[in-house]
Amino acid sequence: MSAVAQQGRDRRARVLPAAPGRPAFDRAGPGGTAAPRVAVVGGGIAGLAAATGLAERGVRVTVYEREPQLGGRLAGWPVRLRDGSPATMSRGFHAFFRQYYNLRGLLRRIDPLLTGLRGLPDYPLQHSGGARDSFAHVPRTPPFSALGFAALSPTFGLRDLAGMAPRAALPLLDVRVPEVYERWDGTAAQELLTAIRFPEAARDLAFEVFSRSFFADPGALSAAEMALMFHIYFLGSSEGLLFDVPAEPYPRALWEPLGDYLEKLGVRLRTGEPVLGIRPEGGARIVSTAAGEEHCAAVVLALDTAGLRTVVGASPQLADTAWRERVARLRTAPPFLVSRLWLDRPVARRRPGFLGTSGYGPLDNVSVLERWETEAARWAARSGGSVVELHAYAVDPAAARQPRTREQVQERLRGELARVYPETAAARVLDACHEWRADCPLFPVGGYRDRPAVRTPDPRLMVAGDLVRTGLPVALMERAATSGLLAANVLLARWGVRGHPLRTVPDRGRSALLRSLARLG
Structure with missing residues (x-):
């Protein structure tokens, strides 16, 4: 290579x-x-x-x-399922983007060609209203990456584009550190999107999903962090928006x-x-x-x-x-939940390995682990079922403190999965692991200093x-x-x-x- x-x-x-x-x-x-x-x-x-x-x-x-x-926060530990199968539980899915040069360089110490990482063909985002975005065909090279996303997205119409405030968005074309913090750390991500007059539907799909990568609500996240993410993925790098995941x-x-x-x-x-x-x-x-x-x-x-x-x-x-x-x-970001479910029947083969969601209550994304993880694939092949992981970010801290309300959030995620993938509605949960955590950093408005x-x-x-x-x-x-x-x-x-x-x-x-x-x- x-x-x-x-x-x-x-x-x-x-x-x-x-x-x-x-x-x-x-x-x-x-x-x-x-x-x-x-x-x-x-x-x-x-x-x-x-x-x-x-x-x-x-x-x-x-x-x-x-x-x-x-x-x-990427640790894993052994669990024993009810059927006697050994499995590994973790704090959930993480995407290894191709512009993570130093992380990937660290992993090359043990895997020089990164053969242990598996590329996912797409990173679709789905809104409960029916809109769906995909990154599979978005060009990698800026500025065509951002333009391609807008052109291919059903959430960007000509009227939406004409209604944006380009002058407010111009600084996004030249994001630098630490200048981006000097300019926008005192502004919430939600405020910046409003100032740009970014289309609501596209905001829900693209930027809300990115802001929740920080386990925070867009109204509480520093706009500087969101602008930096825009630079890293859309306008600053030609590595693209697709990513890899560990095969084990x-x-x-x-x-x-x-x-x-x-x-x-x-x-x-x-x-x-x-x-x-x-x-x-x-x-x-x-x-x-x-x-x-x-x-x-x-x-x-x-x-x-x-x-x-x-x-x-x-x-x-x-x-x-x-x-x-x-x-x-x-400060620490609000609590989040990772629910892993072992289902008695498969998720439809046409479903992607990872799906970002918006408008489905607390559900932020769905992973079908057997699409890439060999341990899950072996279990699915033996059982005829699927291993599904559900994430809920920025959960109300009061709800996360009470056992009963925790159970309600877990049940709600299961119900929202059936809305996203209807074929899972009749599936029986053979086993489940629920991880509640609250240990990610919060990047609040004005917190950079x-x-x-x-x-x-x-x-x-x-x-x-x-x-x-x-x-x-x-x-x-x-x-x-x-x-x-x-x-x-x-x-x-x-x-x-x-x-x-x-x-x-x-x-x-x-x-x-x-x-x-x-x-x-």
């Missing part, structure tokens, strides 16, 4: 060269430079990316993960192989061991767990919002007061994760992977060791003409 094919098809993607330095720490012992010990707190994408970037340069790394398994459950496809890779590099993986606090002591940072203390030269905090607040709150000497107060103000950057006031303390400000056009899982590698690079540069090159979508509008038009907005 060519280098271009490995890195992606977009020749305008931005490459951030590795900082210079010696190749790695010398592990030879006598006469070599002793490698420092770094604690990475959190074993999700960001933490494993940081651990990989450091360990590949000879740094001694310990990864602390409070859960029994690696993977963070997350543990087998991703985390077990990556864990093996890290252990071969000497990384100590301490799962099921939460960090209780961190304190500075001279030139060291002392990491405390129930099992004892470890002296480290540096620490990378790669935690979710609540975990970061907890560890920082238990570490009163960490960084400085102003930084700790900003961390304490970080409080979000931590990779660097902190303490040069021996880094932060990584999808909540972090990177100064780069990345989001979601790609922001997690990128920030983890950035944290590793900062520490490696401190020690005079070469870092790792990074890659992103272009950091500005692709066309000089469109950039000129954007300045008129």
Whole structure:
């Protein structure tokens, strides 16, 4: 496979060269430079990316993960179904877009050709009113991607297009970081769409689905994050809007192989061991767990919002007061539900593997797992049924706290599935797993200033994760992977060791003409 094919098809993607330095720490012992010990707190994408970037340069790394398994919000764990079959449950479907260069680069450590990822042929979006959008035939290259979407979408009529406010939309033609936050972080995503006079039907389908990728209602989401997503997928990248998914459950496809890779590099993986606090002591940072203390030269905090607040709150000497107060103000997105149902009969073969939905009550998307996941496909072949996953984002927190109302939401999802795919109405649920979670970062209006950057006031303390400000056009899982590698690079540069090159979508509008038009907005 060519280098271009490995890195992606977009020749305008931005490459951030590795900082210079010696190749790695010398592990030879006598006469070599002793490698420092770094604690990475959190074993999700960001933490494993940081651990990989450091360990590949000879740094001694310990990864602390409070859960029994690696993977963070992409973790999976074994369950036993009523029929005795082993299965894997997780926190739900995630899309591995082709412009997730650094995440995919991390996965290439264990799967150089990414053969474990399977491309889905489409990403349809369906509204209860009958409108349906598809990305299968949308051109990849901007601006034809956005124009093609509008031309092919049944939600864009000539009257709708004529009624839009182009001047309000012009800045979307040249999205940059951090300027996009300076312009729009004080505005809600819903307000921006209203100002643009974006068609209601198209808004429900396209932008509501994207905003809910952040597990938030469009009225509570920063417009800057939505504008950045528009750049990453529509106007900033020619990788397109189709994506890949792991062909096996997350543990087998991703985390077990990556864990093996890290252990071969000497990384100590301490799962099921939460960090209780961190304190500075001279030139060291002392990491405390129930099992004892470890002296480290540096620490990378790669935690979710609540975990970061907890560890920082238990570490009163960490960084400085102003930084700790900003961390304490970080918020978590509303609860969400993932329901996985094992049905006694199949979903119709014409149904897509993944469908985004709007107007179906709390139901935000439907996955038919046997379309791509081999574990689900084996069960479906044996039973003659289907394995279906349903998501509900931004659930009312009050409802999520009460067992009875939780059951009502779960039952409502089952009912909405029958509206979306009528052939499932008569299906019997042979087994079900319901995961309620509330641990995704919230990007509220005006919240950007409080979000931590990779660097902190303490040069021996880094932060990584999808909540972090990177100064780069990345989001979601790609922001997690990128920030983890950035944290590793900062520490490696401190020690005079070469870092790792990074890659992103272009950091500005692709066309000089469109950039000129954007300045008129």
